[in-house]
Amino acid sequence: MAWFKKQKTTVEEPPRKPKTAEGMWLKCNHCREIIYRKEVERNHRVCPKCDYHFPISVLERIALLIDVGTFKEWDTDLEAQDPLQFQDQRSYKDRLKAQQDKTGRKDALVTGEGLIHGRKAVLCVFDFGFMGGSMGSVVGEKFCRAVDRAIEQKLPVILVTSSGGARMQEGTLSLMQMAKTSGAVAKLHEARLPFISVLADPTFGGVTASVAMLGDVILAEPKALIGFAGPRVIEQTIKQQLPDGFQRAEFLLEHGMIDRIVERKQLKDTLATLIGHL
Template structure:
């Protein structure tokens, strides 16, 4: 049956792929347009097409909000334990160690003190790159310690959230942080000290359901996704299609869930105005 035999043409070696273009372009998470990375970087990591604010690192965030060289980190040595001896495809200890090596920090929250146009503030910033910014025992403890120091020195507290919610590997101990941090924020209210919450993309789960939505002033970045459960889960539960742009910051502002939407380049000035006012 020689008719069906087809001689293969000799394979030509593929030309070497140039690495010059790798990493030069980004796809926007909101408008799905391809944008030039350097243009995004020059624009404070904001999409030039639709004004979507890309996630930024903790140190970039701190650099944008406080006066240069004034931030002093607290309690950076705190790290999580494994009280449940939790295992899924790998142990919780292994997951934590891998995240610590990747990010260079012990857990998903950085706390400390800095100056905003010369005024002392306590600043707490979630790190989404550490296990999705999930809130476990260490995150709850660090946030409470930051609030205790703010109470002692009568300082305002600014919290920047970017989180997927509570950390399942710590079970009920993680869920308890919702009540623990909420009680700490209530003390700020009793002491008449301002608590300002900034919601970055994304802010979800137990963090949204507790401390993130307790701010005296709640600010969101443009186009940020904010909610408790994801839209797909909600649609499957209620058997209805959700409105367009549901859970985006603009939708929440329209429905009274947040106080204002502020572009990244204007955040520091806005915080300065609010802190001076309070």
């Protein structure tokens, strides 16, 4: 005979949470609010609460700026080499292959020509999805070839930047692209052809320190983060707290570093007007 009898207890199951489709909501990188993804997509991928402009793909950017069916891409076969045989946790060749498989393109810059409200122009767009839009030898070469074609055809050049800077896996060869692309812009100036730079979030490092800030007109998307070194690096270097909004497009406009902040939905009209005037 048992001295103790264990009572059977029934454990109530926790209420099941209603299933929600993954990816229906996203968090804004600026205001940190949770927002409905489809609402953002309907708004040209702009946050409806704070007007932050989310990064968009190269194809979305081209569709936004170029008349339908008029874009012709150039130099799609250019591919980076590995002259330094660079290796960290993975070899540079393996990293390149992985990025090419992921994005479907050879490197981080897409160049070509198309019509903007009927006006012919050369368009160069950085792909932040390809190794952070880093500028290596192929990026520099493609930009310079695009400039040469623009000079031959007497066309304006529009550059849309979204980059973390120079590509460390190519060392000094990557840093040399700063001088190379700057020299190409100088050739445009000599030919008296317009060069318009559009800074998207983020634009940093060697790209900011060279070609991105050399436009005859420099535009930026709202709240885009633009600079050379990151804010934390600067604070640690100068041992001072940085002002609010430091390195945002609005801060740069206030201090004369850029010419105008343009919302994404107005960018195509603004570029067409600038091309017409220039």
